[in-house]
Amino acid sequence: MKDTKISILEVARLAGVSKSTVSRVISDRGGSVSPKTLERVNRAIEQLGYRRNSIAAGLRTRKSYMVLVMIPDVANPFWSEIAKAIQDQLELAGYSVVLGSTYWSEERESRYYELARMSRFDGVILNSVTDNIERIKNLGVPAVLIGERTAAQNIDTVGTDTMQAARVGLEYLYSLGHRKIALATSEHGSERYLSLRARAHRESLHEKALPFDPELVFSVTLNEEGGRTLVHEFLTMHDWRGRADGLLCGNDILAITAINEFRKFGVIPGIDLSIVGMDDIPAASQTYPPLTTVRKPKERIGRIAAELLLRRMQGIFGAPEKHLFSAELIIRDSVRDKRKTT
């Protein structure tokens, strides 16, 4: 009932030319064809409803024009915005983007690695839960890593300067008079994030000659559940009002959840406790009060990663590149100006 396998040969026969000529017509690699035959071949294609089998073509050319973008959570706007930027850029160059969401599961991640290894994609852009550098190099195709990965020496990476981003938030809190600043971040995935943010936290305190209270460092996963855990732990901390006046969250999901949770328990964010997020996802401007956060250049990260991969796929190799962007403070309303007398 359906199209029974019409290949290049059937087209060639109908058009009265050779398969090579048909191939020249359908593959845009500019083999010269006379206008007359071009017309004839196109008519035959139309008539037979022929469709090119790109699997077969890919077998011969070793190109699929497909790129795998593997990220932890497609439902997190931070990631989906990066993915969108990548997609925009790659499609301009004729590549199709395929999204893989690992949902932080190593098993899923392995699946996608397997998929990529099987010569299906021309390149991969990824943020790996498990930082298995060997596995990435083993893909056999160009790969660009997203995120700050100091360990990944020989791989192209594009990311934000995590420490700088954390410091921007901390400095702001300090500048408005906060002196007891808590930190909520994750141990999920690479431990480096924790240490980087934690390090920024500690260094900041040290510079200002402020005391370091280890209980003010909360380690939770960077999702809504983590946000609830955070608030629970925070509020059960002994004398928290005396101990903390500010809170820097590892991402906006955490911060937004925290804002809502705190309010449920009668703690008014931005009054009783100042909160600063990280990433600047769209929802950050929709909270009550709107969230002050540190914006990461998501669009830029995606675009640069795509450009870099594009170059690698064109065979332009060279020393691995490391792109590290700095983050920018977005002032909204979740931080109180403690210098003002109330």
Add this chain to the structure above:
Amino acid sequence: MKDTKISILEVARLAGVSKSTVSRVISDRGGSVSPKTLERVNRAIEQLGYRRNSIAAGLRTRKSYMVLVMIPDVANPFWSEIAKAIQDQLELAGYSVVLGSTYWSEERESRYYELARMSRFDGVILNSVTDNIERIKNLGVPAVLIGERTAAQNIDTVGTDTMQAARVGLEYLYSLGHRKIALATSEHGSERYLSLRARAHRESLHEKALPFDPELVFSVTLNEEGGRTLVHEFLTMHDWRGRADGLLCGNDILAITAINEFRKFGVIPGIDLSIVGMDDIPAASQTYPPLTTVRKPKERIGRIAAELLLRRMQGIFGAPEKHLFSAELIIRDSVRDKRKTT
């Protein structure tokens, strides 16, 4: 420097067997191989770092074990949850899921159609912006449509009963004493949504013998921008306080944005105006006040769609199936009980 094309033949040579035998080992289709040779072949594979070229295999078998899931917006939790359910189900059956986000762009949609047509995927699950049935049938592979599509006669569809969902929300508002209920929905994509929800709205009013005020039907896109537009239009409506006491939104993104926007303008959601959303995305429980909404069975939709596609891909054809689920009211705090005296 890298793996220079090691094929099945190199493995066969090293193991001292024929390529057929190696093929039997790597493709799990259970051709019998003696334990001894199995062992030898596996060692050779290991030793050479051989990796199966699934493009070549796919050319021969006409199977790719990849499924394309094409949805409008991967960043909307409603869609990403459905996608996740599909993924879970299909992976169980050995398929890999590839996500395509069209971001409501017809051009992107066309791209994905093209991709799917090129014999790269074994099946497609999609929610199409443009409801081009012909195009879907032309894919040449099994396809399952997500959403209520009465027009799509010959295609398998899985979705929620839009009218019933709308009615659930409306009935609830009515039962708590609301008599002037506004509706915010979209003209985006298929007009059917508008008419279905609008129809439910009108029918509901009619049943209760309530007057129909055409100005209480707002047509906006189902995203944050639409939410802001909605609130603006709503508040500039003449004598809105006298004219409306409830608002049913076409999806939660709209409702959540509206909640926040209303508050900005001093209108307290759940007190001054009751708001009901639709979908029940996670963020709905995080608003202030938490959003009363109508839950669609996202996980179920995804799972059933996947199971259906799976059956089709196994060659089990038959009459097109139409699965329509009903939605369930989730009561939170954005609707006021007007029967109580205040």
Add this chain to the structure above:
DNA sequence: TTTCATATTGGGAACGTTCCCAAAAGAATT
């Protein structure tokens, strides 16, 4: 031991393209 059934192996022919190179056909130059 012979005979038969069964399990295991190997060799070519697909699958549908593109690539390479040579041949043919035109166009331009002498």
Add this chain to the structure above:
DNA sequence: AATTCTTTTGGGAACGTTCCCAATATGAAA
């Protein structure tokens, strides 16, 4: 008209698998 150059065409040979079928080895039954 002969020569050279350029454009257009065609015919195998890949690409790396799986499939089909025949051939061989193995084991059980007679």
